[in-house]
Each structure stands twice: as C-alpha cells, then as structure tokens.
Amino acid sequence: MKKQILWISILTAAASTAATAETINAAGATFPAPIYQKWFEEFHKAHADIQINYQPIGSGGGIRQITEGTVDFGASDMPMTDEQMSKVSKFKVLHFPTVLGGIVPTYNVPGVPSINFSGATLAGIYLGSIKKWNDPALVKDNPGAKLPNEDITVVHRSDGSGTSFVFSDYLAKVSPEWKTKVGVNTSVNWPVGLGGKGNEGVSGLVKQTPFSIGYVELIYAVQNKMEYGAMKNKAGNFVKADFNTVSDAAAGAAKDMPADFRVSITDAPGKNAYPIASFTWLLIPDKIDNATKKKSITDFLQWMMTAGQGDAQALSYAPLPKPVVVKEQKQLALIK
Amino acid sequence: MATVAVTAPPQSQPRKLVNFFRDGDQIAHLVTFLFAASVFLVTVFLVYELWIHSGPSRAKFGFHFLTSKTWDPVADEFGALPFIYGTVVTSFIALIISVPLGVGAAIFLSELAPPRLSNSCTFLVELLAAVPSVIFGLLAIFTLVPIMRQYVEPFLKHTLGFLPQFEGPAYGVGYLTASMILSVMTFPFIISISREALLAVPREQREAALALGATQWESTWQVVVPYARLGIIGSIFLALARALGETMAVTMVIGNDTGIHTSLLSPGYTIAAMIANNFTEATGDVFLSALVELGLVLFALTMVLNAAAQLLIIATTGKGSKQP
Amino acid sequence: MDRIARRNIVNYVMLAATGICTVITVSVLFLILGYLVVNGWRSLDWNFFTKLPLSAGEAGGGVVNALVGSGVLILIAALIGIPVGFLGGIYLAEFGGKTVPMMIRYTADLLNGVPSIVIGIFAWTVIVVRMHHFSAWAGGFALSLMMIPIGLRATEQFLRGVPNSLREGSLALGASKTRTIISVIVPAAKQGILTGMILGVARIAGETAPLLFTSLNNQFWATSLNQPTASLPVLIYNYAISAYDDLHREAWAAGLVLLILVLIANIASRWVLSRGASTQRG
Numbered sequence: 001m002k003k004q005i006l007w008i009s010i011l012t013a014a015a016s017t018a019a020t021a022e023t024i025n026a027a028g029a030t031f032p033a034p035i036y037q038k039w040f041e042e043f044h045k046a047h048a049d050i051q052i053n054y055q056p057i058g059s060g061g062g063i064r065q066i067t068e069g070t071v072d073f074g075a076s077d078m079p080m081t082d083e084q085m086s087k088v089s090k091f092k093v094l095h096f097p098t099v100l101g102g103i104v105p106t107y108n109v110p111g112v113p114s115i116n117f118s119g120a121t122l123a124g125i126y127l128g129s130i131k132k133w134n135d136p137a138l139v140k141d142n143p144g145a146k147l148p149n150e151d152i153t154v155v156h157r158s159d160g161s162g163t164s165f166v167f168s169d170y171l172a173k174v175s176p177e178w179k180t181k182v183g184v185n186t187s188v189n190w191p192v193g194l195g196g197k198g199n200e201g202v203s204g205l206v207k208q209t210p211f212s213i214g215y216v217e218l219i220y221a222v223q224n225k226m227e228y229g230a231m232k233n234k235a236g237n238f239v240k241a242d243f244n245t246v247s248d249a250a251a252g253a254a255k256d257m258p259a260d261f262r263v264s265i266t267d268a269p270g271k272n273a274y275p276i277a278s279f280t281w282l283l284i285p286d287k288i289d290n291a292t293k294k295k296s297i298t299d300f301l302q303w304m305m306t307a308g309q310g311d312a313q314a315l316s317y318a319p320l321p322k323p324v325v326v327k328e329q330k331q332l333a334l335i336k
Numbered sequence: 337m338a339t340v341a342v343t344a345p346p347q348s349q350p351r352k353l354v355n356f357f358r359d360g361d362q363i364a365h366l367v368t369f370l371f372a373a374s375v376f377l378v379t380v381f382l383v384y385e386l387w388i389h390s391g392p393s394r395a396k397f398g399f400h401f402l403t404s405k406t407w408d409p410v411a412d413e414f415g416a417l418p419f420i421y422g423t424v425v426t427s428f429i430a431l432i433i434s435v436p437l438g439v440g441a442a443i444f445l446s447e448l449a450p451p452r453l454s455n456s457c458t459f460l461v462e463l464l465a466a467v468p469s470v471i472f473g474l475l476a477i478f479t480l481v482p483i484m485r486q487y488v489e490p491f492l493k494h495t496l497g498f499l500p501q502f503e504g505p506a507y508g509v510g511y512l513t514a515s516m517i518l519s520v521m522t523f524p525f526i527i528s529i530s531r532e533a534l535l536a537v538p539r540e541q542r543e544a545a546l547a548l549g550a551t552q553w554e555s556t557w558q559v560v561v562p563y564a565r566l567g568i569i570g571s572i573f574l575a576l577a578r579a580l581g582e583t584m585a586v587t588m589v590i591g592n593d594t595g596i597h598t599s600l601l602s603p604g605y606t607i608a609a610m611i612a613n614n615f616t617e618a619t620g621d622v623f624l625s626a627l628v629e630l631g632l633v634l635f636a637l638t639m640v641l642n643a644a645a646q647l648l649i650i651a652t653t654g655k656g657s658k659q660p
Numbered sequence: 661m662d663r664i665a666r667r668n669i670v671n672y673v674m675l676a677a678t679g680i681c682t683v684i685t686v687s688v689l690f691l692i693l694g695y696l697v698v699n700g701w702r703s704l705d706w707n708f709f710t711k712l713p714l715s716a717g718e719a720g721g722g723v724v725n726a727l728v729g730s731g732v733l734i735l736i737a738a739l740i741g742i743p744v745g746f747l748g749g750i751y752l753a754e755f756g757g758k759t760v761p762m763m764i765r766y767t768a769d770l771l772n773g774v775p776s777i778v779i780g781i782f783a784w785t786v787i788v789v790r791m792h793h794f795s796a797w798a799g800g801f802a803l804s805l806m807m808i809p810i811g812l813r814a815t816e817q818f819l820r821g822v823p824n825s826l827r828e829g830s831l832a833l834g835a836s837k838t839r840t841i842i843s844v845i846v847p848a849a850k851q852g853i854l855t856g857m858i859l860g861v862a863r864i865a866g867e868t869a870p871l872l873f874t875s876l877n878n879q880f881w882a883t884s885l886n887q888p889t890a891s892l893p894v895l896i897y898n899y900a901i902s903a904y905d906d907l908h909r910e911a912w913a914a915g916l917v918l919l920i921l922v923l924i925a926n927i928a929s930r931w932v933l934s935r936g937a938s939t940q941r942g
Contacts, residue, residue, distance in 0.1 A: 023883045025794070027616075027876075037879070041714075044880070051880045053888065060617030064624075069792040084619065151505040158592035160409075160617030186619060187409040194509060194603045195592025196901070197613055203903035208481070209507060224903040364838040368751035371744050372764050375808060379767040382774070382805075385785045440681030448675060449682070457686050459930070464689045466926045468866020470893045471915045474900045475695055478908070523685045551671035581775025583869040584897060608777045608869070615781070616873050628785075631778045642773035 022292055027055040028062020028075030029162045030199040031101055031217045032280045035315045036075065039308050043300055050296045056198060060160015060186040066093060066283045072293060074283035077101075077162025078186050079262035091285040094335065095261045096301060096328055099309075100250050100318040102241030103167055103276040104228035106221040107213040108206050109133060109148065114240075116141040118232040119174030119267070119275065125152055125213060126171065127178060128192035133211060141232070148211070155205045155214035158195025160186040166278040167215045170266035215276075218242075219316045233275040234267050245274035246318040253279075254321035261328070279320075287336050298335055305329060383635070390629035392621050401629060407594040409619070414626035416633055418596045422604040423634070425511055426586065427579040429600070430518035435572055437519075438526030439561075442568075445527070446534035447542075447556050458531060465524035473588035476517045481508040481589060484516070489601050503599040509591040512600040517585045522575035529574065529649070533567025534560060566648050573645030577638045583608040607634045693919070700916035703909040713879055713890075723914055725881050729796070729889040730865065733875060736800025736885070737807050737864055742857055744804075745811020749853075752812070753819035754841055765816075772809035779805050780870035788874060794888040799875025803867060807860040814856020818849035855929040862925035866918055868893035892918050 033056035040052040054075070057065075062074035067088050075098075085093050105117050121137045124130035130137055134147040157164045165186045172179040182188050194209075196202035199220045206214040207224055218241045221228040230238040239245045249268040257263060267275050284301070288294035305328055309319035320328070393401065393414065404415025441461070445454045485508025492512075496502045537560045545555035561568070591603020592613060607630045618624040711722030748768075752761045783802035788794055822845050830840040846853070875889050877898065882889035892914055899911035 023878075023880070023887050025888060040879075051883065053878045053880055055877050055888070057876075058617045060619045062617075063619055064617055068789070070788060070794055153505060153507055158613045160614065160619055183410040185410040186617070187614070187623075189406070189408040189410065189594065193593065194507060195594075195613070197592075198901075200898075200902035200904075204901055205509075207903050208477075209485070209509075220903065226903075360839070361837040364841070365751075365755045368747045368755055369760075372748035372751040372756070372761075372812075374744060375748055375771065375812065376764050376767045378805065378808075379771045381786075382771075382779075382782045385782055386778070389781075389785050437681045437685060440678040441685045444675075444678035444682045448678065457682060460686050460689050463923060463926055464685075464692075466862055466866075466922050467689075467692060468868070468893060468918060468922060470866065470868045470896050470900075471692070471696070471919055474896055474911055474915050475692060477900055478699075479695060520688055523688070527685060551667050553671040553674045554667065557674070577773055581773075581777070583775065583777045584893075588897070588901060608775055611777050611781070612869055612872055615784075616876075628781055631775075631781045634775055635778050638773050638775055639770060642769065646769065 022050055022296065024050065024052045024073075024293055024296060025055075025071045026052060026073050026075060026282075027057050027065050027071045028283070029059040029077050029280055030056040031059070031077045031103075031161075031163045031166075031278075032075065032099055032317070033199070034219050034223070035099060035311060035317055038311055038315065039300075039304060042308075042311075043303065047296070047299070050300075052296075052300065056200075058157070058159040058186070058198060059162025059165065062162075062283060063186075064160075066285070072288075073285065073297065075280065076283055077278050077280045078165035079260075079281060080283065091287040094284045094286050094331060095281040096284055096331065097261050097279040097281055097320055097324060098304060099312050099320065100246050100277060100279055101316075102218045102246045102249075102274050102318075103163055103170075103215050103278070104218050104221050104241050105213060105231070106203065106206055106216050106226045106228040108210055108226070109150075110210065112145055112147060113227065115145065115147075115227075115229040116232065116238045117229050119170070122231070123171045123175030123178045126154060126156070126191070126193070127175075127181065128154070141238075150211040153209050153212035154190075154193030155196055155202050155209070155212050156190045156193045157187075157198075157202060159197050159201075161198075162186060162278075162280065163199060163215065163217060164188065166264075166266060167276065169264055170276045173267045218246075222316050231275050233273050234269050235271050235273070237271060239272055239274050241274045241277070243313050243316070243318050245272050246277045247321070249273040249275070249277035250279070250318070250321055250324075254323045257324055257327060259327075261324075261331075284335060286334050294335065298332055301332055302329070386628060386632045386635060390625050390632050393625035393629045396622060397626075401626070402633070405596055409623055412620065412622050414622065416607070416626075416630055418594050419605050419607040419610050419630060420633065421596050422511065422590070423580055423606040423608070423637075425600075425604070426514045426518055426590070426606060427576055429512070429515035430522055430579050431572060431576060433516065433519035434522045434526055434575065438523050438571075438575075439530055439568060441523075442527050442530035442534055443556055443561070446531045447552070447560070454531075458528060461524050461527050464520075465528070469521070469582060469584040472517055472521055473585040476513065476585060476589045480517060481513060484508045484513045488512075493601070500598045501600050504597075504602050506601060507591060507603060509589050510601050510603045511590065511597070514586045514590040514604075514606070515600075517589060518579045518582060521582060521585065522579050525575040525578060526568075526571045529571030530564070530568045533564035533571070536567070537563045566651050570645050570648035570651075573641055573648060577641040577645060580641070581608060581634060581638050582606075583612050587612050607631075696912060696916040696919055699909070700912035700914075703913035704916070708910070708913055712881070713895075721910075723890075723892070723895055723910060725878060726890040726892045726895040726914065727917075729875070729878070729882060730892040732796055732882070732885070732889060733799045733803055733871070733891055734861060734865055736796060737803035738857075738861060740801065740804035741807030741811060741860060745808050745857070745860070746815050746853065748808075748812045749815025749819060750841060750846075752816040754837070754845070768809040768812050771805060772813075774805075775869075776806065776867055777869040777872075780872060780874055783870060783874045791886070793886055794874065794876040796875050796882055796885045796887065796889045799871045799889065799891070800885075802870035802874050803864040806864050806867060806870070810860040810863060811853075811856050814859070815849075815853050818852025818856070819845055821852065822848045851932050851935060855933040858925050858929035858932065862922050862929070865925070866893055866922055868897050 036054050059076035059078050062076040065071040066074035134149050168184045172184050196205040199216045202214040203216050203220040203224050206212045230240045232238050248270045249265050253263050253265045305325050312319040401416050405417045406413045406415050489506035492502050545559040586606050587609035593603040611627050707722045710724050714721035779802050783798050787798035830844045871894050877894050878888045878890045896911050896914050899907040
C-alpha cells in the first residue's frame with residue numbers, strides 16, 4: 001500500500017512538471033543520432049512546450065515505424081524505395097535531408113596509427129576473402145606500416161541499418177562480387193563477422209575486441225577516440241573523412257538534386273571527395289492532422305535547415321550545401 | 337401454540353432470477369470465475385495472435401522455414417535453422433556445465449550440510465534466480481567476455497584446437513560465452529528443485545544403504561540420487577526451458593551472426609536474441625512475420641519442455657518414485 | 661583392505677567435490693553484487709537520481725526518468741496483474757470444480773513458461789499495432805502477463821493451505837461463502853498471498869525483453885501513459901552495449917540500483933512469509 005502511494009505521488013509530481021509539454025515521437029537512424037539528440041535538446045530548451053523524443057533504433061526501424069504510423073516522423077540513411085513508399089497508405093512520405101556524414105572503417109589494431117583501405121580491400125575483408133591484417137592487399141596500400149599477423153575480426157550491424165545500406169551500396173559499386181553475392185540493403189546476409197546493435201554497438205564491439213574492424217559514422221569513432229582509416233576514392237587518392245572531404249562528396253549531387261531528395265553519393269567523383277559519404281533524411285508525412293504537432297515539426301525543420309546547421313561541424317558532420325537548403329525550404333510548403 | 341410455516345411460498349420465475357443474483361455467493365462465483373477465465377482467454381489469444389501475425393511467413397515458406405539455413409532480408413528468404421541451432425546448442429552446453437555443478441551442490445546441501453547452513457545457502461542460491469537477465473548481460477560483457485577472449489578461449493584452442501568445436505579466432509563473444517552465462521542463470525533451478533527432491537527421499541533408504549556397509553558417497557550416489565532422479569530430471573527440464581527463452585544476457589554476448597557454425601568459439605544467434613535485435617526494424621511484411629514465426633517456434637519448444645517437466649515433478653513429489 | 665581404502669578415498673573426494681560445487685554456486689551471487697557495487701558505487705550521486713539523461717559525452721546527466729518510468733510500468737502491471745491473480749486464485753481454491761480449474765491452472769503454467777520476448781510480441785500485436793503508438797500501457801500490459809501466473813498460483817496455494825476447520829466453523833455460524841472468504845480465509849492466508857504478489861513485482865521489475873518494442877524508451881519524461889517511457893532495464897541494456905565509458909558507468913550504477921531493489925523485494929517476501937507461518941502456529 002505504502003509503495004503504491006509513494007509511486008502515485010512521484011507520478012503526479014512528474015506529470016505536473018511535464019503536463020504542459022507535447023511529446024512528438026520519432027525513431028530511426030543511429031548514423032545522425034548524436035546531432036539529432038543535440039538538436040532536439042536545444043529545440044526543447046528554446047520551446048519548452050515541445051518534446052521531441054528520438055529513439056535511435058536503426059534506419060530500418062525508422063522506415064518501419066513511419067509505415068506503421070507508430071511514430072510522428074522517422075529518420076533514415078537509406079531513402080525509402082518506391083515499393084516501401086507505396087506501402088504507406090495514410091500519407092506520402094517526404095524526404096528532408098538534414099546533414100551529411102561519412103562512414104569510416106574503424107579498427108582496433110594496437111600500434112598501427114593509420115591504415116589505408118582501397119574499396120576492393122574493404123570488400124574483401126567483409127566478404128571474408130581477406131582474413132589477416134598483413135594480407136598482401138593491405139600491405140600494398142600501406143607501405144612501411146607494421147601490420148600484424150593477426151586474424152581480422154569483422155564487425156557489422158545486427159539491426160536494420162542505413163549505415164549498412166550506405167556501406168553496402170559503396171561496396172557494391174567497387175566490388176562486383178559483393179554486388180552479386182550479398183547485395184545492398186539495410187539488412188544483408190553478412191558472410192562473416194560479429195553483429196553489433198546500432199552504431200554504438202559496433203563501436204563498442206570494436207573498442208573491446210583487439211584486431212577488429214567495423215564501419216561507423218565518423219562521430220562515433222571520434223567521440224570514442226578510436227582510430228579510423230583513409231579510403232581510396234574514385235580519383236585514386238586516399239582521403240580521411242572530415243568536414244571538407246564529406247562536403248566535396250556532395251558537391252556534385254547538390255547541383256543535380258532530384259525533387260524528392262533521394263540520392264546516393266557513395267564513390268563520388270572529385271579529387272578530395274570521401275567515397276563513403278551520405279545524406280541522411282528525416283521521413284516526414286505530408287499530412288499531419290494534429291495542428292500543434294504540425295507547427296512544431298515545421299518549426300523544427302525550418303530551424304534545422306538554417307540555425308541548426310551550425311552544430312554540424314562540431315560533431316563531425318558536414319552541413320547541407322546551400323542549393324539543397326533552398327530546395328528543401330520549398331518542400332516545407334508541401335506539409336499540410 | 338400455532339406452528340410457523342417453514343416452507344417458503346412458491347416463487348414466480350423473475351423472482352427466482354432476482355434471488356439468484358441477490359445471493360452474494362453466486363456473484364462472487366461469477367466474478368472470480370471471470371477473472372480466472374481471463375487467464376485462459378489471454379493465453380489462447382496469445383497463441384492466436386502469434387499464428388495470425390506469422391501468416392505471411394508461414395504461407396511463403398511452410399515447413400521449409402524450420403529447415404532452411406538462409407536468412408537473407410535482401411532476397412526476402414528466411415529460415416529458422418541457424419537460430420534453432422544456436423538456441424539448442426547454447427542451452428545444451430549451459431546444462432552440461434550447470435547440471436554437474438548444480439546436482440553436486442544439491443547433494444551437498446541435502447546430505448552433508450547441517451540444516452542451518454543448508455537453508456541459508458539455498459536462500460542465497462534462490463536469490464540468484466531473482467537477478468534480472470540484463471544484469472547478467474551487463475556483467476558478462478565487461479567481465480566474462482574479456483576473460484574468455486584473453487584466457488579461456490586461447491587455452492581451449494591451445495589444448496583442444498584440433499577439434500572442429502574449438503576452431504576459429506577467439507572473439508570472446510559467441511556460443512561458448514553465451515552458454516556460460518546461461519549456465520549461471522540455470523544453477524538456482526537445478527539446485528533448489530533437486531535439493532527438494534533429495535530431501536524427499538525417506539531416511540530409511542539412506543540408513544539401509546549405510547547399514548549394508550556403503551560409504552556415505554556410495555549411499556548417496558547409488559541409492560538416494562536414483563530414488564530422486566525424476567525430480568532431478570524435472571529440474572533439468574525446467575532449467576532448460578528457462579535457458580531456451582533467455583533473451584537479454586544472451587543477446588549481449590552471442591555475437592549476432594546468422595550462420596550455423598560448428599565451432600563453439602564462433603558467434604551465432606538464438607531465436608530470442610534475433611527477435612530482440614530486429615523486431616522494431618524489420619522492413620517488409622515477410623521479414624516481420626518471419627520474426628513472429630520464430631517466436632511461435634520458441635513458444636512451442638518451451639511449451640513442450642514445460643509440460644514434460646511438470647509431469648516429471650508431479651510424478652516424483654506426488655507419488656514417490658522408484659519402488660524397490 | 662585395499663578396496664575399502666579406495667572406497668573411502670572416493671568417498672572423501674566426491675563429498676569434497678560437492679562442497680566445492682556449493683562454494684562455486686553460492687559465491688556467484690556475491691561476485692555479482694561485488695562487481696556491481698565496485699563499479700556502480702562511484703556513479704551514484706545526486707544527479708543520477710534527479711536529472712534526465714544528457715547526450716552522450718556530456719557529464720551530469722541522470723536516470724530519473726528511467727526510475728520513474730519503471731515505477732509507472734510496475735504500477736500498471738500490478739493494477740492489472742494483482743486483481744486477476746488474486747480473484748482468479750480465489751476461484752481456483754474456493755469455487756471451482758474439477759475440469760475448469762485444471763484447464764485454467766494449465767494455461768497459467770503455460771503463460772508462466774512463455775519466453776518474455778514472445779510476451780513482448782503479443783503485447784505489441786494487441787496494443788502497439790492497434791493504438792499506433794508505443795506506450796507505457798503496452799509495456800505495463802506485457803509485464804502484467806508475467807505477473808499473473810505467479811500471483812494466481814500463490815493465492816490458490818495459500819488459500820488451500822488454510823485448514824478446512826476454519827471454513828466449516830465460519831459457515832456453521834451462518835456466514836455466506838463470500839463472507840467466509842473475505843473475513844476468514846483470505847486474512848488467514850494473507851502473508852502467503854502478499855509474498856506471491858511481491859515476488860511477482862520483483863520478477864517483472866528487471867524484465868527487459870518485453871519492453872523493447874512496447875514501451876520503447878524516452879529521453880524525456882513521458883507526458884502521458886500513451887507515450888513511450890524510459891525504464892531502468894532498457895536503459896541498462898542500451899548503455900551497456902554502447903561505446904561511451906561514462907554510459908557504461910551509468911549502466912553499472914543503474915544495475916546496482918535495480919539489483920538492490922529486486923533483492924530487497926525477494927528478501928522482504930520471505931520475511932513476510934516466515935512471519936505468517938510463525939503467527940499461524942501460535
């Protein structure tokens with residue numbers, strides 16, 4: 001009895017403090033989760049009556065939940081396919097790009113600071129054909145580096161992931177074997193490796209497992225002080241992901257951005273373009289019945305496209321190119 | 337003195353109905369029956385919902401689902417065999433570790449330990465059963481996995497590496513680590529129930545064996561334990577049923593790989609871990625219904641085991657087992 | 661002589677081995693507690709119990725929404741589970757005949773054996789899909805399903821344990837069956853029933869799997885029961901598999917809090933039971 005009274009009083013206390021806030025539920029990609037969580041926190045500070053609760057459950061989750069209607073909007077690094085969009089019956093899904101990010105090959109090889117990877121090598125590692133760190137292919141790209149004679153522990157995603165989508169999209173472009181054997185999707189039949197849940201799970205596993213390699217969004221490697229390698233881009237240069245190289249990858253796409261913003265920028269041309277870069281999108285319904293929610297969401301999107309972009313660089317993302325923002329603001333009007 | 341008529345006047349039909357309900361007992365009977373029946377209805381509803389929501393997957397794959405090894409979301413091809421394999425292997429190995437330890441401890445607590453020590457130790461072991469699965473997982477990630485990766489698995493590879501069961505790199509996560517954490521989680525069931533079964537063996541059995549010149553161990557192992565074997569086996573079944581359905585601790589240390597591997601050091605998957613990792617994000621109806629069908633398979637497995645365990649335990653503690 | 665010596669040696673060795681088995685199995689509990697205390701103690705500060713979580717990398721956050729969220733979920737589960745278990749148990753012990761109670765007992769045992777992840781799937785199909793929402797209701801419902809069999813069994817068992825003489829005495833004095841149950845039998849069995857309910861709460865307090873896709877998670881306060889809510893077990897899971905060290909520390913601390921609560925509930929339930937037994941004898 002006493003226990004119940006205690007909880008009821010705690011509940012009412014909690015409820016009264018939060019009573020006036022409107023909760024908007026969103027779920028999806030872990031790739032942009034750090035900047036989304038920062039944005040939603042900042043937005044909540046400026047608008048105390050709006051709480052946007054974002055759950056990073058993976059892009060597959062974002063797509064699924066917006067299709068089922070269990071969240072108010074979703075987030076994904078994989079643009080929805082036509083087939084997926086047709087399954088959403090109540091409204092049309094609008095893709096709003098938010099930031100640009102890079103996926104880096106992060107690894108835990110003590111004693112070796114920076115490793116270069118070519119696309120074919122990375123595909124070989126993830127296909128299981130390249131098994132050791134001192135494989136000739138790796139040695140060729142890293143002259144002078146003391147690569148150890150250890151087995152490579154491969155780490156991939158165990159959940160439905162847009163990061164996996166972008167990564168497999170890139171591997172399919174650089175490796176015909178990957179394209180036919182495994183394919184491109186948020187969830188694939190990985191030939192080898194351990195599965196981690198979310199970008200956090202993969203970085204966690206790599207951090208704790210010596211001689212392992214994983215693919216994560218740049219911010220996860222940076223925040224966890226993990227080493228990450230340079231990738232050989234289409235122009236033949238080894239580049240590490242950062243603000244400039246990721247922005248360069250989007251430079252070409254910005255000019256020819258399709259009207260629905262669904263585009264892949266992996267293996268982009270450009271001297272300094274980072275090859276495993278991607279936009280990430282918020283999946284917004286074009287019809288929102290609740291007027292307060294509609295205003296909150298459109299307010300947030302407007303803020304995100306303008307003031308919010310200032311947060312990108314500090315968290316190792318690249319802001320949207322200006323032509324893209326202009327086009328997006330026009331899409332805002334489509335939300336009824 | 338006039339006698340008071342004892343019989344009540346004949347009643348009309350509506351009156352009988354009203355009186356039926358005015359009787360508090362009948363209302364209480366009805367109300368409690370409804371609540372009790374709701375348990376039955378909910379369970380039936382559970383099976384029904386599992387059946388319905390796994391429809392697309394059952395229609396597409398049929399029984400092939402249980403034997404197919406492929407789990408390919410790109411091609412929409414799903415098969416349950418890797419997960420059934422992982423579930424069975426981890427539970428089986430967990431029992432190989434925990435049954436000897438558990439039965440041994442139960443023997444000590446029932447035969448050798450003074451009653452107070454026995455009771456307090458049993459109390460402590462039963463508290464272990466209350467520890468939530470996620471806490472076991474938390475401990476496993478940060479304590480067991482590094483130990484497995486740095487000491488145990490290399491040692492096993494060094495000594496038994498010629499066996500296919502111990503091939504491959506020492507990840508630290510995988511079937512073996514999951515089995516170890518499962519074995520810890522199953523101790524309490526085996527110890528507690530086996531101890532009860534052993535305590536239920538009549539004193540005369542022990543005394544007869546000792547009178548015939550057996551050592552205490554011989555008396556225990558050759559007379560008492562066989563007498564209680566149904567109860568002990570029942571406890572093993574219950575432990576197995578628990579291990580099969582365990583989700584959190586396993587998913588945190590099994591490595592999440594959707595293949596079938598003979599090596600115990602390799603990562604794998606169990607049914608419960610698969611569902612937990614993928615349910616919120618299954619894109620596509622077939623994928624989601626395949627996960628629900630996995631849940632149905634797991635449900636069926638645990639149902640059969642629980643029934644077997646109940647029967648065995650009833651047989652022991654209800655009647656008494658081996659007749660001389 | 662040789663054979664007897666050998667048998668004696670085997671005797672001592674095997675008996676010692678069983679002692680070792682006991683030491684191993686009993687010490688596991690202390691190891692667990694020890695690890696949690698050592699790793700979690702440092703993170704238990706005022707912030708932990710009063711602040712909301714901050715984005716990873718920022719210090720000073722807490723888990724208060726998870727603590728309250730777990731409390732809310734348990735409350736919902738108890739509000740559903742206790743009446744069903746209690747009243748259902750009364751039916752099984754006092755009113756039922758032969759076949760119907762047997763069927764109900766069987767399905768209760770079945771429900772008890774259902775893996776918690778499958779219960780989560782069921783709660784998802786029943787509530788989340790229909791409401792188009794992750795919610796505390798769905799999480800609480802899932803937990804209540806796990807609580808019901810325990811409460812049901814405990815109620816029935818302890819009601820049956822009340823001696824028939826009490827029942828007959830009450831009926832002989834003219835009380836109706838309902839009155840008898842309310843005023844005589846239940847009070848006589850109340851310790852056992854209470855034990856069952858406390859054990860039920862202790863069991864669901866630590867459950868994670870059913871919450872993964874019912875109540876999901878929430879960084880802020882859940883503004884209503886129709887919204888997803890944070891909970892302690894889900895928080896521990898998410899933090900444990902992440903890569904951030906400060907989240908790991910929070911996970912240890914949260915684990916310590918959860919374990920202490922669960923252990924207290926278990927110990928309390930035994931204490932209640934033992935008090936009941938002793939007063940009945942007197």
